[in-house]
Structures are given as structure tokens and as C-alpha cells.
Amino acid sequence: MTTQETTLTAGDAEVTVAPGNGCRVSSLKIAGTELLRQGERYGCFPMAPWCGRIRDGRFxxxxxxxxxxxxxxxxxxxxxARDHEWTTAHATSTEASFTYDLTDPWPYRGRVTQTVALTEDSLSLSLGIETAKDSFPAQLGWHPWFNRNLGGDSEDVTLDFAPAWQEERGDDHLPTGHRIDPKPGPWDDCFGMPEGVDVTLTWPGRLSLNVTSREKWAVVYDEQEAAVCVEPQTGPPNGLNTTPRLVTMVDPLEAGATWTWRRL
Known part of the structure; x- marks a missing residue:
């Protein structure tokens, strides 16, 4: 077992995972082009045991x-999960699994597992959370920071998605409980996609990347100049209070997401 960075390769795709830095995907390169914003806080980090904000930190x-x-x-x-060191449980040239044991101040004991698998044209991410004893509410998701621009004379990325609704956002950045028709960006908002998350990022003339997940929630954040975020997750912000999903001994919480790309 090790906390050293793990690099996966398939064709001209290369992924680096940093278990010592919250098990984030710290780099995704396609033919040498970096798709993720670089820096200790960026890349793509797993969100667990909740996603987004909890109102006043209470649930x-x-x-x-x-x-x-x-x-x-x-x-x-x-x-x-993003703040702690994970353990590498298994790694090959194209797939790796990592674990993190929940501890204080989270009041329940449990384990989070992330698996990352790479092919020549896709990256699959899976997360699971299981309890050691007591049931508890939880959420899972991913927070990728995609570079807005891929460099050179390329154009900025565009987003294409068709949500069924947008969670109305209050002044405190949390959903009010009302669903509204989707509004144009910029966004720091949660969207509902009951048939599953499906968002396409296009860097014109360079690359198209499709983010899909069986989960029906995604937060889209594009208020920063350097990057845009498309975050599949198992519930909306403050979901531990509004739409709790219980982790039990017989029913762990699991989530998956896939990024598929093609050159333009």
C-alpha cells in the first residue's frame, strides 16, 4: 500500500491520481493537452460524505x-475526503482503487472507496461508502475543475446540457426547495436530470468531452475565469437535510460517472 501518485495510461490518454491529496485526479492529459486546472486545490476531487454546502454545518x-x-x-x-490522505488498495496500468476511513469530526465510522479506470477515450470514476456499524445519511460526488481554455489560439469551452429543472438558489447559495425553469449562466447552481446527468463540454476545434452519470443531480459552476465545473452527485446541496440517502450495513451508497472524449 502506498500514497504515492498513481499514473494510468491508455493510448495517448494519461491520468494521475494523488491519494495523498484527497485522492483527487490531479491531471488528465489527452495527447499531451491538460484538461484539468492545475494546483493543490484543483484537479477533480471526490466529495464525501456530503456534496456542496450543509446549511450552517448542521444536519x-x-x-x-x-x-x-x-x-x-x-x-x-x-x-x-478531499482533505485527507487515502490508501492505494490496488493499481494496474489502467485502473486503480483507493480507500479512506471516515473519522472525527464525522460522527460515524465507515469507509469510502474510489476506483478510477482509463481507456483510450474514456475515464470511469466510481465511489462507494459503507458503514462499519450504524446507518447514517451521506452523499457522494465529484468536483472536477476543467480548464476553460486549452491554450494556444483555442476558444473557450462551451457547455451543452438540457436539465429538467434548476434548483432555485437562495441568497445563502443553498436551494430554497423550489424547482424553476433553467436559467442562463453564469452558474453556481444545481440542476435536476431525472434520466441521468448528461453534460457536454466542447473546446471548439480541439476536443469534446461528455460527462455522464446515472445520478440525477449536477452542480454547474462557471463563475471563475480559469475553469468550469460539472459535478455529478447523489443529491442536491444541503441534501443531508432535505433528501437524505441512508448508508446501512446491507445497502452501501454507490455512485459512478464517466467522461468520454473525442477529438474535433
């Missing part, structure tokens, strides 16, 4: 109230 499990650290005051954001 209820039955009648018990739990307080999480406010790492994005006044809220708690994106879980703990």
Missing part, C-alpha cells in the same frame, strides 16, 4: 443534530 439524523466544522462559513462544504 439531523433522526432526532440527533450533528455540527460539522464551518470550512466555508457560514456553511460546511464538500465533505472531508
Amino acid at each position: 439531523l439524523d433522526g432526532g440527533q443534530l450533528h455540527q460539522m466544522p464551518l470550512n466555508s462559513p457560514p456553511h460546511a462544504i464538500h465533505g472531508f
Whole structure:
């Protein structure tokens, strides 16, 4: 077992995973072109055991109230998995699995597993969370930072998706509970896709990349100049309170996403 970076290759595609830095996919290169924003906080990190913001860092499990650290005051954001060192459980030239054991201040014991698999034209990501004993609410998802521009004289990326609804966003950046017709960007918003997440990023004349997932929620964030984010997840922000998904001994929580690309 090791926390050294793991590099996968298939054809001219190369992926690097950094288990020592929250098990994020730190690099995805296609024919030498980097698709992910570089830096310690960027790449593509797993979100667990929740996604997005929890209102005031508090969530209820039955009648018990739990307080999480406010790492994005006044809220708690994106879980703990991205902040911790993971363990490499298995690795080949094209696939690798990693684990992270939940610990304080999360009030429940459990294990998160991420598997990354690469082919010549796709990257598959899977996440699972299982409990060691007690059931608990949880969420899973990914937060990729895709470069807005691939360099040279290329044009900025465009996004194409057709959500069924947009979660109305309150002044506190959390869903109000109302679903509205999708609005034009810029976005830091959650969208509903009941048939599964399906978003296409196109760098004109260079590359098209399709993000798909069986999950029906995606947050799209494009308010920064350097990158855009398309985040498949198992529930909306504050979902531990509004749409809890229970992890039990017989029913772990699992999620998957696939990025498929083609050259233009």
C-alpha cells in the first residue's frame, strides 16, 4: 500500500491520481493537452460524505443534530475526503482503487472507496461508502475543475446540457426547495436530470468531452475565469437535510460517472 501518485495510461490518454491529496485526479492529459486546472486545490476531487454546502454545518439524523466544522462559513462544504490522505488498495496500468476511513469530526465510522479506470477515450470514476456499524445519511460526488481554455489560439469551452429543472438558489447559495425553469449562466447552481446527468463540454476545434452519470443531480459552476465545473452527485446541496440517502450495513451508497472524449 502506498500514497504515492498513481499514473494510468491508455493510448495517448494519461491520468494521475494523488491519494495523498484527497485522492483527487490531479491531471488528465489527452495527447499531451491538460484538461484539468492545475494546483493543490484543483484537479477533480471526490466529495464525501456530503456534496456542496450543509446549511450552517448542521444536519439531523433522526432526532440527533450533528455540527460539522464551518470550512466555508457560514456553511460546511464538500465533505472531508478531499482533505485527507487515502490508501492505494490496488493499481494496474489502467485502473486503480483507493480507500479512506471516515473519522472525527464525522460522527460515524465507515469507509469510502474510489476506483478510477482509463481507456483510450474514456475515464470511469466510481465511489462507494459503507458503514462499519450504524446507518447514517451521506452523499457522494465529484468536483472536477476543467480548464476553460486549452491554450494556444483555442476558444473557450462551451457547455451543452438540457436539465429538467434548476434548483432555485437562495441568497445563502443553498436551494430554497423550489424547482424553476433553467436559467442562463453564469452558474453556481444545481440542476435536476431525472434520466441521468448528461453534460457536454466542447473546446471548439480541439476536443469534446461528455460527462455522464446515472445520478440525477449536477452542480454547474462557471463563475471563475480559469475553469468550469460539472459535478455529478447523489443529491442536491444541503441534501443531508432535505433528501437524505441512508448508508446501512446491507445497502452501501454507490455512485459512478464517466467522461468520454473525442477529438474535433
